[in-house]
Amino acid sequence: MPAGRIVTPDGVVEGHLTFADGRIAGIRSAPVDADAPWLVPGFVDLHVHGGGGASYASDDPDEVRAAAAWHLQGGTTTTLASLVTAPQEVLVQQVATVASVVEAGSTVVGSHLEGPFLDPGHKGAHDPRLLLAPDADLAERIVAAGRGTVRMMTLAPELPGGLELVAALAAAGVLPAVGHTDATADVVRSAAAAGARVGTHLFNGMRGLHHREPGTPGGLLDSPDVVCELICDGVHLDGAVVRLAFASARGGVVLVTDAISAAGAPDGRYRLGSLDVDVVDGVARLVEGGSIAGSTLTTGEAFRRAVRDFSVALEDVVQAASTRPARVLGLTDRGAVEVGLRADVVELSPDLAVQQVFLAGVPVR
Missing domain, CATH: 3.20.20.140 (Metal-dependent hydrolases)
Structure with missing residues (x-):
């Protein structure tokens, strides 16, 4: 599951996401590296x-x-x-x-x-x-x-x-x-x-x-x-x-x-x-x-x-x-990284280049 700086409607959370049945199942706080990627909604x-x-x-x-x-x-x-x-x-x-x-x-x-x-x-x-x-x-x-x-x-x-x-x-x-x-x-x-x-x-x-x-x-x-x-x-x-x-x-x-x-x-x-x-x-x-x-x-x-x-x-x-x-x-x-919504998520590098795309929780890039 992707980990990094997660941009949610309530602010940025450091941690990782879990997916289930094409949806965001959890947003869990955890320490991440200084160069961790950004995780934003598709x-x-x-x-x-x-x-x-x-x-x-x-x-x-x-x-x-x-x-x-x-x-x-x-x-x-x-x-x-x-x-x-x-x-x-x-x-x-x-x-x-x-x-x-x-x-x-x-x-x-x-x-x-x-x-x-x-x-x-x-x-x-x-x-x-x-x-x-x-x-x-x-x-x-x-x-x-x-x-x-x-x-x-x-x-x-x-x-x-x-x-x-x-x-x-x-x-x-x-x-x-x-x-x-x-x-x-x-x-x-x-x-x-x-x-x-x-x-x-x-x-x-x-x-x-x-x-x-x-x-x-x-x-x-x-x-x-x-x-x-x-x-x-x-x-x-x-x-x-x-x-x-x-x-x-x-x-x-x-x-x-x-x-x-x-x-x-x-x-x-x-x-x-x-x-x-x-x-x-x-x-x-x-x-x-x-x-x-x-x-x-x-x-x-x-x-x-x-x-x-x-x-x-x-x-x-x-x-x-x-x-x-x-x-x-x-x-x-969809449109936000929030529990219960579609797991459409884009992983961005620290300089904001697209690294990975998840469509309903499935990596496509």
């Missing part, structure tokens, strides 16, 4: 498109499983499968494919639709030819194809029909997320009142913050019922911005990777949806226009950067990487 990623050369935007269940398996090695014990903007029929097929993986049992617990109801002026790495105004009938069709596994949908609430779609998604049990948007702070507040609960990759792909019009980031940070995604890869956000977000988000922050299939693969040319992406020195950008196109992160690396490079307290990063995203998804059986 990471939960709300926003990731692929990894290890595989994409979640696929009609092949084996490719979906391959992407999840690669991210599991980096500490992601629970994940959504994020799908980029695509033709309607393609999205319907993709959510059905993800559903088949979820139903068979997987670290994938559902899908996240990033698009197609996005603002063309903040399209980022989405094909502008495929963006649509919010369409409740299409959204309902996509959700139905997911057979109860569509968990989240990112949209621009300022578009015609946007606020109505936020309310409809919330009523259907799908998390509405605000992103790729030109929403003012007032529109964001209205979206939160209608049921929006997530801010998609805060500061990226949205109207900026101004001291007289707080914009999309200001509205998201000031909404107590909204959690804000952060991509801590040193490319999407400066460290000072990360610290400000941790300190000021009333609803808290969650770490996401926004990783694409190129994560864990060599530099080169890849596809994200219908668009070509060049990866140079691990940074992904669209071939046309040069927009950042996701990341090549793992959750483990995002965790390490947040603590080591951006000087965020380790306990706060545990909340952002594990506990809070699990709660956003309504998963009360």
Whole structure:
């Protein structure tokens, strides 16, 4: 059983864990060495498109499983499968494919639709030819194809029909997320009142913050019922911005990777949806226009950067990487190192590199 510095909801305990039947059976205090590893809850990623050369935007269940398996090695014990903007029929097929993986049992617990109801002026790495105004009938069709596994949908609430779609998604049990948007702070507040609960990759792909019009980031940070995604890869956000977000988000922050299939693969040319992406020195950008196109992160690396490079307290990063995203998804059986919860645990070296991953108590790395 793993031993080290165990990060629990009540503080750090030196000792070891015991597992039984896939659950944490005991947390026992005992002396550990000064260089003992950290033991933290398995990471939960709300926003990731692929990894290890595989994409979640696929009609092949084996490719979906391959992407999840690669991210599991980096500490992601629970994940959504994020799908980029695509033709309607393609999205319907993709959510059905993800559903088949979820139903068979997987670290994938559902899908996240990033698009197609996005603002063309903040399209980022989405094909502008495929963006649509919010369409409740299409959204309902996509959700139905997911057979109860569509968990989240990112949209621009300022578009015609946007606020109505936020309310409809919330009523259907799908998390509405605000992103790729030109929403003012007032529109964001209205979206939160209608049921929006997530801010998609805060500061990226949205109207900026101004001291007289707080914009999309200001509205998201000031909404107590909204959690804000952060991509801590040193490319999407400066460290000072990360610290400000941790300190000021009333609803808290969650770490996401926004990783694409190129994560864990060599530099080169890849596809994200219908668009070509060049990866140079691990940074992904669209071939046309040069927009950042996701990341090549793992959750483990995002965790390490947040603590080591951006000087965020380790306990706060545990909340952002594990506990809070699990709660956003309504998963009360995981997200913390606590007796009775799933034995999803990540062992980190003293310098916070992932050394071992336990999934329901079984070592996988």
